[in-house]
Amino acid sequence: MPKHFVIVGGGVAAVHAAKAIRDQDGEAEISILGEESHLPYNRIKLTKGLFTDLHSEKVLIKKEKWYQANRIIVRTSTRVVSIHPDRQVVETADGQSLSYHKLLLCMGAKNRALGIKGDGLGNVHTIRDMIDADRLKEGLRQGSRVVVIGGGVQGLETSWALHEAGYEVTVIEASQRLMARQLDERSSDHLREVMERNGVKVILQAGVALIDGVESVTGIMLDNQTYLPCDHVVYSIGIVPNTSLAAETGIQVGKGITVNNKMETSAPHIYAAGDVAEFDGRVEGLWAGAIEQGRIAGSNMAAEGTIYRRAVPVTLFNAFGISLFSIGHVDEQQCDFRISGEKNGAYTCLYVKNNTMVGAISWEGAAASLVYKTAIEQEFIFSGINLGADSSIEEIMNEVQVRLSYIK
Numbered sequence: 300m301p302k303h304f305v306i307v308g309g310g311v312a313a314v315h316a317a318k319a320i321r322d323q324d325g326e327a328e329i330s331i332l333g334e335e336s337h338l339p340y341n342r343i344k345l346t347k348g349l350f351t352d353l354h355s356e357k358v359l360i361k362k363e364k365w366y367q368a369n370r371i372i373v374r375t376s377t378r379v380v381s382i383h384p385d386r387q388v389v390e391t392a393d394g395q396s397l398s399y400h401k402l403l404l405c406m407g408a409k410n411r412a413l414g415i416k417g418d419g420l421g422n423v424h425t426i427r428d429m430i431d432a433d434r435l436k437e438g439l440r441q442g443s444r445v446v447v448i449g450g451g452v453q454g455l456e457t458s459w460a461l462h463e464a465g466y467e468v469t470v471i472e473a474s475q476r477l478m479a480r481q482l483d484e485r486s487s488d489h490l491r492e493v494m495e496r497n498g499v500k501v502i503l504q505a506g507v508a509l510i511d512g513v514e515s516v517t518g519i520m521l522d523n524q525t526y527l528p529c530d531h532v533v534y535s536i537g538i539v540p541n542t543s544l545a546a547e548t549g550i551q552v553g554k555g556i557t558v559n560n561k562m563e564t565s566a567p568h569i570y571a572a573g574d575v576a577e578f579d580g581r582v583e584g585l586w587a588g589a590i591e592q593g594r595i596a597g598s599n600m601a602a603e604g605t606i607y608r609r610a611v612p613v614t615l616f617n618a619f620g621i622s623l624f625s626i627g628h629v630d631e632q633q634c635d636f637r638i639s640g641e642k643n644g645a646y647t648c649l650y651v652k653n654n655t656m657v658g659a660i661s662w663e664g665a666a667a668s669l670v671y672k673t674a675i676e677q678e679f680i681f682s683g684i685n686l687g688a689d690s691s692i693e694e695i696m697n698e699v700q701v702r703l704s705y706i707k
Contacts, residue, residue: 309333319597
């Protein structure tokens with residue numbers, strides 16, 4: 300009887316895990332159980348391409364014929380309600396029981412709730428799945444005023460999509476700058492200037508005290524008592540891993556489902572990957588990380604021995620006519636020093652620790668990001684390269700590129 304690998308969740312980690320299993324085991328049964336009614340799709344498109352056709356095949360991670368060709372069963376609209384590790388069985392909401400040889404938990408995360416008065420009113424939105432995106436678009440009317448709470452990547456991508464579609468947008472961010480995890484002060488200030496020149500209002504260091512309205516939103520009140528009339532609120536303030544199913548099973552849970560470097564949980568034959576997984580004390584919440592974790596989990600489910608190493612974080616931001624990237628560790632407090640200047644007329648900042656490149660921010664555009672990513676991944680050492688004030692960013696990166704080419 301062939302082995303049965305069961306994957307709970309229909310995201311990118313699940314798809315890449317299924318591929319890794321099939322690559323190593325041509326005979327096994329593979330089942331992906333997803334709660335949504337769609338085949339697994341690219342969730343990044345929900346904000347980057349909010350006003351495109353989100354129901355076309357273009358948003359799918361893999362088309363239906365790929366699953367058929369690889370004999371991977373995708374059960375949509377299927378919710379797993381319990382796991383029985385002792386019997387290696389999962390039960391679904393419609394009363395089915397499925398036995399597994401190995402089980403992978405990829406339930407993802409939900410967006411963190413606002414937790415303030417009025418957050419349950421009509422036209423208060425957060426975008427996590429296709430239904431959320433459809434509901435927002437269906438509720439918009441000509442002239443709608445939208446407040447976006449959260450100045451991170453997802454919030455700003457949503458703001459750009461709404462602004463391009465002709466809506467009046469105000470962004471509220473609690474911290475001192477936009478995209479605080481990815482950008483330094485100079486980059487963030489410039490991003491804000493560009494947004495405001497485009498007609499998007501930005502309010503920093505502001506908390507939202509309440510959302511006003513009777514049945515639907517009519518405005519928000521900030522902590523400083525400023526009142527902003529609006530017709531819709533969209534919030535994006537972080538994620539919370541969907542750990543309840545694992546916790547009820549007795550699997551070790553912290554911020555997410557705790558895994559080791561093989562993506563194994565505390566329960567035998569059960570793995571976790573993607574936004575639900577916590578590795579080395581952190582939930583990554585990144586697209587590339589979910590892909591890699593899914594691949595590692597699938598490889599280990601089929602054949603032991605593959606080790607996960609956390610991927611270098613990469614953010615490519617394209618909105619408001621801006622193309623920038625942030626790669627690696629860009630927290631000045633965790634570096635020895637940084638070097639900033641212009642390369643090809645665009646602002647660039649390098650982060651250095653132990654004479655090694657550990658991070659970079661640049662407005663050169665996504666196409667220029669590869670050399671920086673490669674240098675950071677390979678822990679490029681600036682041996683013999685002048686990093687002093689008399690050496691420009693362009694000279695430094697030209698030498699880096701030459702040396703990386705030589706290594707290849």
